[in-house]
Amino acid sequence: xxxxxxxxxxxxxxxxxxxxxLLHRLTxxxxxxESVEIQGNWEGVKVGQVLEISKHPNADRLNxxxxxxxxxxxxxxxxxxxxxxxxxxxxxxxxxxxxxxxxSNKMETLKKxxxxxxxxxxxICSSLELGLGEDHDGILDLDKEMEIGKNLEDYFSxxxxxxxxxxxxxxxxxIYGIAREVSAVTKxxxxxxxxxxxxxxxxxxxxxxxxxxxxxxCKRYMGVAIDGVKIEESPKWLKSALLSIGENPIxxxxxxxxxxxxxxxxxxxxxxxxxIKNKKIIVRRAKENEKLITLDDxxxxxxxxxxxxxxxxxxxxxxxxxGGKESGIQNTTSTIxxxxxxxxxxxxRKTANHFDLKSQATxxxxxxxxxxxxxxxxNRAINLILQICGGSISSDIIDIGxxxxxxxxxxxxxxxxxxxxxxxxxxxxxxxxKKLNFDFDKKNxxxxxxxxxxxxxxxxxxxxxxxxEEISRIEGYDSIPATPISGVIPEWKPNDYLEFLDEIxxxxxxxxxxxxxxxxxxSLENLKYFxxxxxxxxxxxxxxxxxxxxxxxxxxxxxxxxxTLGLNSRNLNRNINLFEIGTTFRKxxxxxxxxxxxxxxxxxxxxxxxxVWSKERKIDFFDxxxxxxxxxxxxxxxxxxxxKNYSFFDPEKGYCINIDT
Numbered sequence: 137x138x139x140x141x142x143x144x145x146x147x148x149x150x151x152x153x154x155x156x157x158l159l160h161r162l163t164x165x166x167x168x169x170e171s172v173e174i175q176g177n178w179e180g181v182k183v184g185q186v187l188e189i190s191k192h193p194n195a196d197r198l199n200x201x202x203x204x205x206x207x208x209x210x211x212x213x214x215x216x217x218x219x220x221x222x223x224x225x226x227x228x229x230x231x232x233x234x235x236x237x238x239x240s241n242k243m244e245t246l247k248k249x250x251x252x253x254x255x256x257x258x259x260i261c262s263s264l265e266l267g268l269g270e271d272h273d274g275i276l277d278l279d280k281e282m283e284i285g286k287n288l289e290d291y292f293s294x295x296x297x298x299x300x301x302x303x304x305x306x307x308x309x310x311i312y313g314i315a316r317e318v319s320a321v322t323k324x325x326x327x328x329x330x331x332x333x334x335x336x337x338x339x340x341x342x343x344x345x346x347x348x349x350x351x352x353x354c355k356r357y358m359g360v361a362i363d364g365v366k367i368e369e370s371p372k373w374l375k376s377a378l379l380s381i382g383e384n385p386i387x388x389x390x391x392x393x394x395x396x397x398x399x400x401x402x403x404x405x406x407x408x409x410x411x412i413k414n415k416k417i418i419v420r421r422a423k424e425n426e427k428l429i430t431l432d433d434x435x436x437x438x439x440x441x442x443x444x445x446x447x448x449x450x451x452x453x454x455x456x457x458x459g460g461k462e463s464g465i466q467n468t469t470s471t472i473x474x475x476x477x478x479x480x481x482x483x484x485r486k487t488a489n490h491f492d493l494k495s496q497a498t499x500x501x502x503x504x505x506x507x508x509x510x511x512x513x514x515n516r517a518i519n520l521i522l523q524i525c526g527g528s529i530s531s532d533i534i535d536i537g538x539x540x541x542x543x544x545x546x547x548x549x550x551x552x553x554x555x556x557x558x559x560x561x562x563x564x565x566x567x568x569x570k571k572l573n574f575d576f577d578k579k580n581x582x583x584x585x586x587x588x589x590x591x592x593x594x595x596x597x598x599x600x601x602x603x604x605e606e607i608s609r610i611e612g613y614d615s616i617p618a619t620p621i622s623g624v625i626p627e628w629k630p631n632d633y634l635e636f637l638d639e640i641x642x643x644x645x646x647x648x649x650x651x652x653x654x655x656x657x658x659s660l661e662n663l664k665y666f667x668x669x670x671x672x673x674x675x676x677x678x679x680x681x682x683x684x685x686x687x688x689x690x691x692x693x694x695x696x697x698x699x700t701l702g703l704n705s706r707n708l709n710r711n712i713n714l715f716e717i718g719t720t721f722r723k724x725x726x727x728x729x730x731x732x733x734x735x736x737x738x739x740x741x742x743x744x745x746x747x748v749w750s751k752e753r754k755i756d757f758f759d760x761x762x763x764x765x766x767x768x769x770x771x772x773x774x775x776x777x778x779x780k781n782y783s784f785f786d787p788e789k790g791y792c793i794n795i796d797t
Contacts, residue, residue, distance in 0.1 A: 206285015310401030
């Protein structure tokens with residue numbers, strides 16, 4: 137997550153002279169700083185202008201471009217970007233400039249080159265080459281007000297902090313969330329966002345209907361029509377903010393939705409109101425083989441498990457992933473529909489992967505954003521649209537879906553001090569909760585207890601231990617004194633069960649097998665396929681799964697082993713022998729804790745290589761049988777193998793192992 141200091145300063149005071157100390161404190165508090173970049177760390181790059189564009193005679197995807205760099209004569213450059221246009225202001229690096237090379241990962245001097253027979257006297261830069269972002273597909277489109285021939289560093293002089301965020305902190309995927317962390321580790325006051333706006337106009341009224349059919353994939357959907365907007369370039373401050381993180385400005389409406397996404401962490405989308413059939417938006421699953429032409433001019437064949445935004449006729453967007461071309465914002469658009477929604481993360485991720493359409497929006501939606509965030513981003517965007525684009529609200533503000541109930545967690549001072557081994561007092565804890573913007577009440581009967589309301593932007597705060605972690609990280613792990621372990625170390629005693637598991641592992645290793653540890657969770661589809669003997673109501677569902685692919689605790693180790701064997705066989709041209717000793721889970725009737733059983737799964741695949749005494753051959757049934765003979769003999773267990781049909785094996789190729797207990 138790249139955060140420009142100039143942008144961060146909009147929400148909180150930053151003393152740049154003590155920046156190193158601040159970044160150190162943030163890292164100790166869990167918001168790890170991966171790198172700090174001085175923007176403008178290049179030499180010789182200028183503001184240029186595209187004068188002419190013609191096709192390269194020897195390459196379909198390359199162009200010959202004449203560039204005005206402020207010198208006396210145009211410069212010839214070969215460029216393959218697809219977003220070039222005449223009179224475009226560009227970042228131009230003439231021969232002799234020093235730029236960051238993503239291939240060598242270091243600064244390199246630019247040399248004159250010949251590309252498919254044509255001389256290139258420089259390079260038109262993307263945001264990646266300038267270290268402004270990750271986009272390498274198109275060149276950086278600069279503000280038209282920038283002066284031709286002027287050094288680019290005169291316009292880009294900022295400090296960019298790159299944070300390595302943990303998956304449980306989606307609130308920090310917005311710069312305002314980082315500002316909230318800065319406020320927590322300092323005494324600086326966090327500024328409020330401007331989210332208030334005027335109510336709808338009495339002059340115009342646009343009808344708008346919204347319906348959610350796929351309620352399991354969309355927790356909340358907000359929409360409003362705004363009439364009388366003027367589509368044009370964004371103001372300089374807005375374009376500069378987006379350029380500072382490597383995002384190309386497009387137009388004021390699109391730029392505002394992108395700005396709010398990076399500011400708050402909630403993706404938004406805008407439609408052309410007049411392109412929506414019957415002025416009705418339906419959030420539904422796609423129909424099998426339904427088609428949608430997206431903003432990148434690609435025709436997408438949809439599947440019936442994909443979530444789309446549709447009008448009364450057809451899809452107009454892939455929900456949370458890519459807008460449709462037909463309903464996109466054009467220069468002639470005068471009325472828009474603004475969307476702010478909460479889409480289910482697993483489905484969003486699956487669809488994005490299917491089309492290879494990973495983006496900043498999908499990165500956020502796959503974190504299962506909270507419905508409460510929709511409201512803040514929605515009103516923030518309306519505020520900016522009315523300020524920058526003009527117009528007025530011309531429909532009812534439609535809000536469908538339920539907000540989630542906030543969790544209240546009780547924690548005592550005794551519990552805090554017992555876990556941390558440090559004597560905090562009431563004032564310490566009050567100050568830390570206030571820094572974190574946690575609402576709380578106090579009960580002071582026999583002992584001091586805080587009832588803390590977990591804020592919607594912190595889905596990771598669920599139990600008292602989470603609050604204790606917050607207290608320790610904000611106080612500073614380095615400020616908690618080290619205390620020697622007290623008490624007597626218990627005498628070690630052998631455990632027959634654990635020693636038996638070790639013996640099983642040793643026998644597998646001695647037979648030439650490698651141990652693997654797969655995930656303890658699996659998809660519902662795999663559970664049904666590999667554990668048909670277990671009823672669906674006996675599966676154990678995870679409360680907060682990372683995706684639908686790991687939504688249930690495993691009732692069988694077979695799917696994980698098959699996946700691992702397949703992955704290894706595609707990358708290794710030899711025999712692969714693997715084993716796993718893992719736990720399976722299923723519900724225990726009338727008992728709170730599930731049934732947990734240790735299982736052994738063994739997998740063999742591939743070919744045995746040719747040796748002096750044998751030919752190359754495939755691993756077969758008899759190799760598995762030979763392993764079992766040796767394995768059970770060493771364990772002094774009698775066994776028999778008998779044919780048995782299993783739904784997950786080819787007919788007549790399954791066998792059952794029966795052992796004497």
